[in-house]
Amino acid sequence: MSIDLLTGTDLDLDASRAHQRQLTAKDAVRFRDHLLRLDANARRLRFGGAVNEHFIAAYAVRVLETATVLGLFVDGELRGAAELHGLDRGGERAEVAFSLEASCRGAGFGRLLFANLQRVAQRKGLRELVFQCLAENRAMLAIGRRAGAQLRFEGGEAHASVTLRPLAVAPPRKVEATAAAARRGVESLLGHLSAGEAALS
Numbered sequence: 001m002s003i004d005l006l007t008g009t010d011l012d013l014d015a016s017r018a019h020q021r022q023l024t025a026k027d028a029v030r031f032r033d034h035l036l037r038l039d040a041n042a043r044r045l046r047f048g049g050a051v052n053e054h055f056i057a058a059y060a061v062r063v064l065e066t067a068t069v070l071g072l073f074v075d076g077e078l079r080g081a082a083e084l085h086g087l088d089r090g091g092e093r094a095e096v097a098f099s100l101e102a103s104c105r106g107a108g109f110g111r112l113l114f115a116n117l118q119r120v121a122q123r124k125g126l127r128e129l130v131f132q133c134l135a136e137n138r139a140m141l142a143i144g145r146r147a148g149a150q151l152r153f154e155g156g157e158a159h160a161s162v163t164l165r166p167l168a169v170a171p172p173r174k175v176e177a178t179a180a181a182a183r184r185g186v187e188s189l190l191g192h193l194s195a196g197e198a199a200l201s
């Protein structure tokens with residue numbers, strides 16, 4: 001069994017028919033159709049209230065132009081999405097949002113998408129991920145808690161904040177080599193100087 005997701009997975013499910021990739025503007029229709037397939041309750045949980053088809057159609061186009069979106073495909077059909085918003089503002093914080101069709105819920109895909117989005121955000125140098133959801137959204141809250149989120153509840157809504165650790169970045173080989181060469185140069189110069197001093201004394 002293999003799975004073509006960004007981080008790989010050890011989830012206990014048959015995920016061999018699933019893969020994940022970043023969506024582009026060309027996926028607007030697929031993304032729209034996925035959002036339209038959300039049942040009424042999932043649509044309410046995703047958008048915080050009732051939204052109609054026109055809203056969703058415009059939303060799908062706009063989001064693919066402004067956000068980073070990971071798509072979860074099962075048997076080639078887009079069944080889930082994880083959105084990272086706010087990167088264009090150049091800050092260290094981004095907002096995330098998730099949508100999974102009923103057939104894919106409760107199987108660990110939400111947790112996996114969150115983990116993958118977290119890695120994407122870390123690679124982009126972000127320091128904080130936030131999300132808002134209805135306070136009744138136990139799955140989303142569980143995902144947040146597992147990621148170490150700080151949660152604040154207010155007026156039937158939950159606000160979550162996850163602090164991201166910076167990725168440990170190894171210095172590029174060229175820089176390492178240059179630093180080593182510089183160090184050798186300084187050592188050699190110091191060697192010459194002390195040899196000169198010894199000769200003078």
Ligand SMILES: CC(C)(COP(=O)(O)OP(=O)(O)OC[C@H]1O[C@@H](n2cnc3c(N)ncnc32)[C@H](O)[C@@H]1OP(=O)(O)O)[C@@H](O)C(=O)NCCC(=O)NCCS
Pocket residue numbers: 042043045046047096097098099100101104105106107108109110111112131132133137138139140142143146
């Ligand atoms: C919220 C959502 C993304 C979660 O994804 P999922 O694949 O269903 O969740 P997972 O299977 O990865 O489970 C994640 C956690 O939630 C828990 N969970 C899942 N479904 C649950 C449910 N119906 N009730 C309570 N807990 C639930 C799981 O036990 C797991 O907890 P754990 O990590 O402590 O074991 C998905 O259900 C969804 O798209 N819902 C509709 C839209 C929505 O709510 N979007 C979020 C708004 S930003």
